[in-house]
Amino acid sequence: MNETPKLNSFRSGPDEDGRFGIFGGRFVAETLMPLILDLQDEWNKAKTDPEFQAELKHLGAHYIGRPSPLYFAERLTEHLGGAKIYFKREELNHTGSHKINNCIGQILLAKRMGKTRIIAETGAGQHGVASATVAARFGLPCVVYMGATDVERQAPNVFRMKLLGAEVKPVTAGSGTLKDAMNEALRDWVTNVDSTYYLIGTAAGPHPYPELVRDFQSVIGTEAREQMLEAEGRLPDLVIAAVGGGSNAIGIFHPFLDDESVRIVGVEAGGKGLEGDEHCASITAGSPGVLHGNRTYLLQDSDGQIKEGHSISAGLDYPGIGPEHSWLADIGRVEYVPIMDHEALEAFQLLTRLEGIIPALEPSHAIAEVIKRAPKMGKDEIILMNLSGRGDKDIFTVGKILGMGL
Amino acid sequence: MDKRFADLAAEGRPALVTYFMGGDPDFETSLAIMKALPSAGADIIELGMPFSDPMADGPAIQLAGQRALKGGQTLKKTLEIARRFRADDQHTPIVMMGYYNPIYIYGVERFLDDALEAGIDGLIVVDLPPEMDDELCIPALKKDINFIRLATPTTDDKRLPKVLENTSGFVYYVSMNGITGSALPDPSVVGGAVQRIKGHTQLPVCVGFGVKTAEHARAIGASADGVVVGTAIVNQVASSLSEDGKSTGATVPGVEALVRGLSAGVRSARLVAAE
Numbered sequence: 001m002n003e004t005p006k007l008n009s010f011r012s013g014p015d016e017d018g019r020f021g022i023f024g025g026r027f028v029a030e031t032l033m034p035l036i037l038d039l040q041d042e043w044n045k046a047k048t049d050p051e052f053q054a055e056l057k058h059l060g061a062h063y064i065g066r067p068s069p070l071y072f073a074e075r076l077t078e079h080l081g082g083a084k085i086y087f088k089r090e091e092l093n094h095t096g097s098h099k100i101n102n103c104i105g106q107i108l109l110a111k112r113m114g115k116t117r118i119i120a121e122t123g124a125g126q127h128g129v130a131s132a133t134v135a136a137r138f139g140l141p142c143v144v145y146m147g148a149t150d151v152e153r154q155a156p157n158v159f160r161m162k163l164l165g166a167e168v169k170p171v172t173a174g175s176g177t178l179k180d181a182m183n184e185a186l187r188d189w190v191t192n193v194d195s196t197y198y199l200i201g202t203a204a205g206p207h208p209y210p211e212l213v214r215d216f217q218s219v220i221g222t223e224a225r226e227q228m229l230e231a232e233g234r235l236p237d238l239v240i241a242a243v244g245g246g247s248n249a250i251g252i253f254h255p256f257l258d259d260e261s262v263r264i265v266g267v268e269a270g271g272k273g274l275e276g277d278e279h280c281a282s283i284t285a286g287s288p289g290v291l292h293g294n295r296t297y298l299l300q301d302s303d304g305q306i307k308e309g310h311s312i313s314a315g316l317d318y319p320g321i322g323p324e325h326s327w328l329a330d331i332g333r334v335e336y337v338p339i340m341d342h343e344a345l346e347a348f349q350l351l352t353r354l355e356g357i358i359p360a361l362e363p364s365h366a367i368a369e370v371i372k373r374a375p376k377m378g379k380d381e382i383i384l385m386n387l388s389g390r391g392d393k394d395i396f397t398v399g400k401i402l403g404m405g406l
Numbered sequence: 407m408d409k410r411f412a413d414l415a416a417e418g419r420p421a422l423v424t425y426f427m428g429g430d431p432d433f434e435t436s437l438a439i440m441k442a443l444p445s446a447g448a449d450i451i452e453l454g455m456p457f458s459d460p461m462a463d464g465p466a467i468q469l470a471g472q473r474a475l476k477g478g479q480t481l482k483k484t485l486e487i488a489r490r491f492r493a494d495d496q497h498t499p500i501v502m503m504g505y506y507n508p509i510y511i512y513g514v515e516r517f518l519d520d521a522l523e524a525g526i527d528g529l530i531v532v533d534l535p536p537e538m539d540d541e542l543c544i545p546a547l548k549k550d551i552n553f554i555r556l557a558t559p560t561t562d563d564k565r566l567p568k569v570l571e572n573t574s575g576f577v578y579y580v581s582m583n584g585i586t587g588s589a590l591p592d593p594s595v596v597g598g599a600v601q602r603i604k605g606h607t608q609l610p611v612c613v614g615f616g617v618k619t620a621e622h623a624r625a626i627g628a629s630a631d632g633v634v635v636g637t638a639i640v641n642q643v644a645s646s647l648s649e650d651g652k653s654t655g656a657t658v659p660g661v662e663a664l665v666r667g668l669s670a671g672v673r674s675a676r677l678v679a680a681e
Contacts, residue, residue: 017537027506027533029462031558031583034565173468179459186461191584193560290507290533291459303480304511305458 018207020327070227083377097389105216110197123178124315125157127201132166148176202245206293217251269311270338313361360389425636429479447669455504464587492525528552587637590616597629620671627675
């Protein structure tokens, strides 16, 4: 008897037009289309090129420090008194977050395409730092667009980028956050399309970006799956990650999507609550629309104008989300829930004290969800959470809120 | 629209295509601007639909959109501007220009019906390349609304046929890789590009991005079937506003004077070409 082929997989998207169900696509100006098609060709070649894969693997091991550890958070587990909690320690990567996984991959693509200049957008500055880092490593000039509000609240990362030789351009349009930085990066790209590679930091934007960013980040889930099997002899019951644009989340989710026994939860930034406009919960409180090259859940008004959103965490402060998350939400494979600013802040402090790990405010949202769920789960159950970045960059923001002058 | 271009060809001059932002700085003023355009010399009108995140536009049009949105402009009101204009002027073609999301949220079929009813002749939607034709282009063509496509310097001969496939009305050639309101490139380079596109299509080719003065209009109009002016008009509106952003007695006359000058430019364009 032949084995029946698996008819349904949650891992086969996107289709050749970059669609995940109704989401995704290529909603860009004509100037960018030829380049996006070139990028797609190059990516299709690179995917199956052993030399490319070998270089990626080598840099992963020796430059980023992969594999990142899978860590059993014993004290947090004990404190919460329920499920066993494991962290995938992406905050231990070079540059302090998962962002570097994608940057290394994309700069190798840029090199293959003969591009001589790198641009990037950044919110918290983690992607900006990772982009500036790989640009330094490969000797390419780099311009990072960053909302003026974020430049202010993420000063350490701005300085890091400058030390690495990148030019940081503050964007004052709109509310001066990630959305505005992305608009400005797109304007730069349209103007300098011949020389420039746009190194998008999250699994969003026009096809093929959501796919290729996901594939570069999927190393997180692939490793974690193997590490979990080794540590516990089985898969986790629950996988949790914070979602802004959603690259760390799709990276850890994707390799588990076809494992039926694994529940998956994405945590959105609930900001100051979902009643008003001061949150970034695109899936929980938004609706499908078209922005930045793709159709996805967005925060928007009844006229289709995009709202600004708010989060304590600059990295989650984006009114959209990667298109694959929108699809996973619609088909019900992944559950998306909001966590408020104050809950993230409490989680930040609890983890710091209990485990001696200062998390970034972005994964602090995921930790807050773990804190809610773990006590309700049995001691024989397992939670895997993506600890996507370290919190050094956030100590000034947190200090200010806690009333400690730094 | 086809008749307008045919008439102009018979006259032996290119079209002056004028862009302004619907609702900038308020509904009534922008309606007054639109009504003033034809007599000042505009042959075709592009009516801008404001969007919060205009990724292909420079600072001038970004700010115009923000002013309009702040003044309460919506897509419904922009359609209303067209409808009110059409009541008095049945001949000047109107092309609505903007981004897809407000149309998508309005509902594509409902938008096309309302646009037809308002007397809209064509659409330019910046973030809908041919790969996305099923979204709006095909439904618009089915209702006899022109779908005008942008061609750019990156649109090479291999890609041009795809870009032109479902294009109607005219081809909008973007004179440079960049955002609206940038500096004008060398007219002779633009002329070469226009000839290249004409090698692929019978449609009129209009050129925009960077045309600010009557001189520019004359130089570009020597080779193109039409000259698009946007940022200069939007800047003219901006410079006429009071400190708190309200229209003044100079707002509409300022635009009229500018368009009159540009019109003189396109009217003498072929004289230059003949020299």
